[in-house]
Amino acid sequence: MSMNFNNPYQSYSHQNIWDGIKDSFKEGSNLTKLIYVNFAVFLLVKIVGVLSFLFNLESAQVPFLVYWLSVPAETSALLSRPWTIFSYMFLHEAFLHILMNMLWLFWFGRIFLSYLDQKKLVSIYILGGLTGAATYIFAYNLFPVFESARFGSYALGASASVMGIVFATVAYAPNHSVRLMFIGDVKIKYIALFFIATDILSIPMGNAGGHIAHLGGAFYGWLFINQLRNGKDISSAFTSLFDSFLGLFKTRKMKVSYKKTTNMDDKEYNKNKKKKQEHLDQILEKIAKSGYDSLSKEEKEILFKNSNQK
Secondary structure (H helix, E strand, C coil), rough: CCCCCCCCHHHHHHHHHHHHHHHHHHCCCCHHHHHHHHHHHHHHHHHHHHHHHCCHHHHHHCHHHHHHCCCCCCCHHHHHHHCCHHHHCCCCCCCHHHHHHHHHHHHHHHHHHHHHHHHHHHHHHHHHHEEEEEEEEHHHHHCCCHHCCCCEEEECHHHHHHHHHHHHHHHHHHCCCCECCEEEEEEEEHHHEEEEEEEHHHHHHCCCCCHHHHHHHHHHHHHHHHHHCCCCCCCCCHHHHHHHHHCCCCCCCCCCCCCCCCCHHHHHHHHHHHHHHHHHHHHHHHHHHHHHHCCHHHHHHHHHHHHHHH
């Protein structure tokens, strides 16, 4: 006699896991979404690779999906695959590669969001990645040393985008300190200097295209904050375009507006709004002078809440 016992929690737990992933993506910050998209693309590439192997579909050295998503250095190849200047910054082949990139994105992304808003995080990720791709393509078509390597060379990975966020964070708050194992508290400006020096010195030693792309992404991160301090947001056009694009996929909701009952309410509302903005400006000025660690717990909470509302 055989007996079959079904686990009543099996489908429920599977559903919860999937629902949890969907909810955390939907309700999470833009930092969470960027990390999820990178891992989703990584899993897709690996699954397609396994299927290609099982059905004996792939004979080329470079998997066809990696070929179609990575950005080539050769300009005629780029013209035939123009989308790759975007897709390459979400593409990884090796697990260690994506793991390190996502860890750095998570660490510096959290610091970034303690000072600036989530839309700027996405704009720097994308535009830093585009600048990294442009720097890589330009270098491989300019310098004679890359002439023979240009054909068949391609770049992939989020490193340039991550470097954009790293250097934007460093440019905004250079004296922000983090605790490193076996070392202790270190200001992030020294970590950034170490990375930039390593990339420059490593160009002749292999993966020159990757190191050059890193420099391009880092340059954009620095440039963005430099211009922002001068009152100019160089990502505003991209942010507006990106918001319009995302608006196509959002469900339209009915909005209910409420009018204030008296002129006194309007004055009081504007007065409170101005007071809050002045307080926030004082906090930002304090950060610029003394660093993030000089803030009180209450000031950090105000900065955090304001960042999430943007």
